[in-house]
Amino acid sequence: MAGTICSDILDWRALTTSPARPGNPGPVTLVQAVDAALEAELAADPRVVLLGEDIGRMGGVFRATAGLHARFGENRVLDMPASEAGFVGAAVGMCLAGLRPVVELQFDSFSYPAFEQIVCHLARYRWRTAGATEMPAVLRIPYGGGTHAPELHSDSPEALFCHVPGLVVVTPSSPADAYSMLRWAIRHPDPVIFMEPKRLYRSTRGSLPADPDPEGLPRARVVRPGTDVTIVSYGPSLPTCLEVAEVLAGRGTSAEILDLRALWPLDETAVLTSVRRTRRCVVVHEAPRSCGVGAEVAALVAEHAMFSLDGPVVRVAGLDAPFPMFMLEDLYLPDPGRIVAAVDEALR
Amino acid sequence: MIGSPSVGSDSPASRGGNGTLAVRAGSDGVDCAVDKLRLWTMMVRLRAYDERATLLQRQGRIGAYPTFWGEEAIQAAAVLAVRDADWLFLSYRQNAVPVLRGLPPEQAWAYFRGDPRSFFDPSQFGCAPQCVPLATHLPHAVGWAMGRRLQGGDEVALAFFGDGASSEGDAHEAMNLASVLRAPVVFLCTNNQWAISTPLSRQAAVDHLSARAAGYGMPGATVDGYDPLAVLGAVAEAVDRARDGGGPSLVEASCYRIGPHATADDPSLYRDEAETAVWRQREPIGRFEQQLLDEGLLATQDITEEHERAASAMRAAGHRLDGMPAPTGVEMTAHVLAVPPPSWPGPSAPTFSTGER
Numbered sequence: 001m002a003g004t005i006c007s008d009i010l011d012w013r014a015l016t017t018s019p020a021r022p023g024n025p026g027p028v029t030l031v032q033a034v035d036a037a038l039e040a041e042l043a044a045d046p047r048v049v050l051l052g053e054d055i056g057r058m059g060g061v062f063r064a065t066a067g068l069h070a071r072f073g074e075n076r077v078l079d080m081p082a083s084e085a086g087f088v089g090a091a092v093g094m095c096l097a098g099l100r101p102v103v104e105l106q107f108d109s110f111s112y113p114a115f116e117q118i119v120c121h122l123a124r125y126r127w128r129t130a131g132a133t134e135m136p137a138v139l140r141i142p143y144g145g146g147t148h149a150p151e152l153h154s155d156s157p158e159a160l161f162c163h164v165p166g167l168v169v170v171t172p173s174s175p176a177d178a179y180s181m182l183r184w185a186i187r188h189p190d191p192v193i194f195m196e197p198k199r200l201y202r203s204t205r206g207s208l209p210a211d212p213d214p215e216g217l218p219r220a221r222v223v224r225p226g227t228d229v230t231i232v233s234y235g236p237s238l239p240t241c242l243e244v245a246e247v248l249a250g251r252g253t254s255a256e257i258l259d260l261r262a263l264w265p266l267d268e269t270a271v272l273t274s275v276r277r278t279r280r281c282v283v284v285h286e287a288p289r290s291c292g293v294g295a296e297v298a299a300l301v302a303e304h305a306m307f308s309l310d311g312p313v314v315r316v317a318g319l320d321a322p323f324p325m326f327m328l329e330d331l332y333l334p335d336p337g338r339i340v341a342a343v344d345e346a347l348r
Numbered sequence: 349m350i351g352s353p354s355v356g357s358d359s360p361a362s363r364g365g366n367g368t369l370a371v372r373a374g375s376d377g378v379d380c381a382v383d384k385l386r387l388w389t390m391m392v393r394l395r396a397y398d399e400r401a402t403l404l405q406r407q408g409r410i411g412a413y414p415t416f417w418g419e420e421a422i423q424a425a426a427v428l429a430v431r432d433a434d435w436l437f438l439s440y441r442q443n444a445v446p447v448l449r450g451l452p453p454e455q456a457w458a459y460f461r462g463d464p465r466s467f468f469d470p471s472q473f474g475c476a477p478q479c480v481p482l483a484t485h486l487p488h489a490v491g492w493a494m495g496r497r498l499q500g501g502d503e504v505a506l507a508f509f510g511d512g513a514s515s516e517g518d519a520h521e522a523m524n525l526a527s528v529l530r531a532p533v534v535f536l537c538t539n540n541q542w543a544i545s546t547p548l549s550r551q552a553a554v555d556h557l558s559a560r561a562a563g564y565g566m567p568g569a570t571v572d573g574y575d576p577l578a579v580l581g582a583v584a585e586a587v588d589r590a591r592d593g594g595g596p597s598l599v600e601a602s603c604y605r606i607g608p609h610a611t612a613d614d615p616s617l618y619r620d621e622a623e624t625a626v627w628r629q630r631e632p633i634g635r636f637e638q639q640l641l642d643e644g645l646l647a648t649q650d651i652t653e654e655h656e657r658a659a660s661a662m663r664a665a666g667h668r669l670d671g672m673p674a675p676t677g678v679e680m681t682a683h684v685l686a687v688p689p690p691s692w693p694g695p696s697a698p699t700f701s702t703g704e705r
């Protein structure tokens with residue numbers, strides 16, 4: 001087990017400093033795709049401003065805002081004091097003033113101080129003003145484990161946000177999606193919780209699409225078609241599921257991998273269509289099992305596709321326990337072995 | 349334990365609160381006498397609104413209502429101290445402030461009847477909606493003020509909060525953030541010495557909440573919250589400073605919560621109501637009227653007439669409230685999202701769907 005605490009995510013020297021651009025032939029990392037999307041939207045719309053801790057000159061602890069302070073200046077890229085409730089609340093006020101703030105919360109768990117502002121205000125302001133005010137804010141939240149990070153740097157709180165009416169919750173699993181979905185999120189009129197799988201920040205590479213996701217709500221995507229079982233997943237667990245699909249293919253099982261992309265609202269049609277076809281469903285995420293997104297997918301399938309199923313819906317998830325200290329995180333995170341076992345159960 | 353507002357009319361900000369202060373000298377070219385009469389009229393309106401609302405609650409026409417009886421000077425002065433383009437950020441105790449800016453009283457009262465049609469467009473009245481969780485609207489004021497400033501505007505945000513709210517983390521974060529950003533915000537704390545049953549001594553260990561301003565690197569002042577001209581002077585000064593790029597200020601308007609916390613509250617459980625009776629004698633409207641009489645700006649008859657006019661306007665608003673049809677339920681999901689998911693009910697009827705799709 002590597003003992004280099006956070007070095008892979010915090011070591012700026014490991015990063016390319018020049019921001020990626022769409023059309024660049026060279027593949028880029030997911031974090032560079034985030035940077036490129038922010039750059040594109042800052043350039044496209046003067047109402048877009050970035051708020052967060054250490055996002056200015058430093059470019060953020062993950063370098064997701066590298067180069068943006070230099071290009072757009074301190075009135076577009078605003079360093080904030082360590083004050084999550086304060087600056088998420090300020091983002092609400094900025095929306096009232098007609099801006100489109102994109103807030104970086106440094107790590108998953110540091111969204112918790114801002115929770116009251118998110119639940120009570122960001123999510124409700126449009127409703128509370130009878131639709132007269134929009135809250136087009138984006139909260140970017142690097143989330144998830146697998147980076148050997150200190151305590152409270154590896155949480156997966158996405159289901160908490162899914163349970164708050166008035167928020168849209170999305171998460172990409174590739175650089176291309178990070179780019180097109182973040183650009184979409186910044187243009188979207190409702191508040192978007194943009195969960196960034198920090199484990200994938202530099203472990204995946206891809207080229208950038210030219211455009212944002214289309215207007216409306218993001219759809220789920222079949223990232224690998226298959227016929228025998230649907231594996232529904234998202235964000236950081238997606239590459240693991242693709243690995244599993246290879247393993248399964250080797251033994252003659254054809255798995256369809258569905259990337260949800262939007263966690264709220266769920267693309268119900270995509271889930272139901274796939275499951276009705278394969279007649280088996282496994283859901284994979286690293287967030288705790290109880291009341292997680294997997295429970296919602298399972299309930300959706302039970303309510304609307306019960307009679308299409310040939311086996312139980314099986315969940316592969318984290319434990320209902322605090323995310324472990326990192327020496328144990330590989331045990332905690334869904335791994336190919338657990339997913340294959342779950343597929344076997346669904347196929348039984 | 350509780351004395352009279354201890355800085356009050358001795359404070360620099362309120363000096364001359366007896367009528368000699370050239371209120372907002374030079375700003376907007378508003379004549380002092382005109383200002384005083386406007387201030388008084390607004391206070392009378394607030395009183396009429398508040399007393400009518402309490403009556404509506406007693407008659408079961410609205411639900412629980414947080415009276416602000418005695419806090420009229422602070423609210424009216426604050427509204428007068430800002431420009432129309434400036435925004436006000438409110439707590440429940442300032443539920444009538446949007447009415448001073450044109451919201452129909454019955455729409456404000458509909459909130460206490462649990463009717464979603466009480467919701468309004470903030471930009472129409474320059475008032476953010478009242479925020480129930482204490483102090484959480486203070487960061488909004490900072491963000492709005494910064495947002496306007498970043499877009500080249502010169503507007504100021506004025507945010508009301510209470511002595512209890514001053515203990516919340518969001519109050520601290522907002523004041524610190526505003527000061528760091530030099531955001532044009534006036535933090536106006538109505539220190540009425542009570543947060544439901546909790547006295548000020550359990551809320552803060554400083555004599556004056558305005559002392560906290562120093563810790564944020566902003567000016568702070570305490571004024572007599574029963575003296576409308578003192579409040580106007582202090583707030584106007586803070587507003588001017590904010591507009592001129594001088595950053596935020598903290599103004600503490602000292603008073604006493606003469607009424608119950610809300611209509612369902614029984615203050616005799618936790619405080620000596622004989623003491624409250626003493627404070628009731630100091631309420632701001634009678635005191636201000638005496639001053640205006642002494643200065644010859646008003647006659648006794650003017651006072652009676654104005655109170656009657658305000659009361660009958662509020663009575664009529666109460667009737668309009670009664671005439672509002674009940675909401676149908678479409679309001680539950682109607683304005684939550686600009687882009688609702690396909691599974692949501694259409695605009696006509698909320699449904700709770702089940703079954704195979």
Ligand SMILES: Cc1ncc(C[n+]2csc(CCOP(=O)(O)OP(=O)(O)O)c2C)c(N)n1
Nearest residue numbers: 441480481482510511512513540542543544
């Ligand atoms: C975050 C939060 N905690 C608790 C409450 C419940 N509560 C409502 S009013 C109040 C007291 C507030 O006192 P203060 O700020 O002095 O305002 P006042 O009622 O005197 O106007 C409390 C504790 C709340 N509204 N919000």
Ligand SMILES: [Mg+2]
Nearest residue numbers: 510511542543
């Ligand atoms: Mg109080």
